Amino acid sequence: MRTVWTMGFVAAAALSFCLPDFIVFRFTQAAIWAIALMGLVIVCGVSGQFSLAQAALFGIGGYGAAMLAAHTALSPYAGLALAPLLGFAAGYGIGRVAGAHTLWTQALVTYAVVIAFPQLLRWRPLEHWTGGVQGLYLDFPPPPTDLLSNDRWAFLMAVAILGTGTWLAHNLIHSRSGRAMKAARDQDLAATAQGIRVPQTRAAASGIAGAYLAVAGCLSAWQFGFVGPGSYNFALSVQMLFGLVIGGMHSLAGAILGGLFLQFFPDVTAGLGKGYSALLYGLLLIAAMVALPGGLAGALARLAAWLKDKRP
Incomplete structure (x- = not known):
């Protein structure tokens, strides 16, 4: 399967040279969504937490890249190195506060974070750095060669990061730390009895998810060339949960x-x-939770198992 996944990412990168730039742009955004959702798989699926703070963590990565570009002479690529550090620190802090509590408390804490984040960006003492209500503009990092357009280079970066993130997440989930996260998800009292520090384990999962989300936010900021407080709101968090x-x-x-x-x-x-369209989204969400508890991936896995059993 590792070979199949590698071939899939390589084929996707090669296919981008056969498509027009506007199509490549859209697939780049799909890859950025996938990177962000991979962080949510770790914090929600693997560690069993509930989060609404993903829009804030997404925005931290975008604003980190924009503020570096606007206020320093560093290379734009420095934002991509800074984003996971900021995202991990913010996610870990949120996890330390919310991870030791019930899902309802986690929902309230993370909801407060996503509501407060846009207001923090508009706060007068920080306006000089964040741009206030007007936001910040940033330029896309130049491609390494003139043979690559900006859209194609963005897609290659997003696919490379998505492939690396998938490999890292797979290794994490199947490691000792991943098993500790699953134990804390399934039965926290039993996990504690086995010597697992549940609050710290959940905080680490939240921090790793924050790193994924911040990297995705950085790539998205580069792609659109702008960050603003209104872009990272509660609706964005709900949209990610829906996906x-x-x-x-x-x-x-x-x-x-x-x-x-x-x-x-x-x-x-x-x-x-x-x-x-909003009504259709709501109906699909309800239908997915009832008919497809494992999502599209779970349905495809069951279909593949059924076809394998039917094979003579």
Whole structure:
């Protein structure tokens, strides 16, 4: 399977040279969604927590890159190195506060974070750094060669980071630390009896998820060339949760399927109008939770198992 995954990422990178830039741009955004959802797979699916702070963590990565570009002479690529550090620190801090409590308390704490984050960006003492309500503009990092357009270079970076992130997440989930996260998810009292420090384990999972989300936010800021307080709101957190449920919160493949869904499904609902599209999203979310508890990834896995059993 590792060979299959590698071939898939290489094929996706090669296919980008056969597509026009505007199509490549859209697949880049799908890959960025997938990176963000992979962080949610770790914090929600693997460690069993509930989070609404993903929009804030996504914004931390974007604002980190924008502030470096606006206020320092460092290379734009320094933002990509800074994003996971900021995201991990913020995610770990949120996890330390919320991880020791029930899901309802986690929801309230992370909801407070995502509501407070845009207001913090508008706070007058920080306006000089964040741009206040006007936000910040940033330029896309120059490609290493003139043979690559900005859109194609962005796609290659996103696919490379997605592939590396998938490999790291797979190793984490199947490691001792991953098993500790699953134990804390399934039965925290039994995990504590086995010597697992549940609050610290959950905080680490939240920090790792924050690193993924911040990297995705950095790539998204580069792609659109702008960050603003209104971009990182509660609706963005709900949208990510929707993609996680549809794709499958217990599978890394589900993060990729959820990213593709978030990017291309709005094309289907756009013609229905804003009110009907929101209704369709709600109905799909309910249907997915009832009929597809494992998401699209779980449904495909069951279909593959059924076909294997039917094979003579």
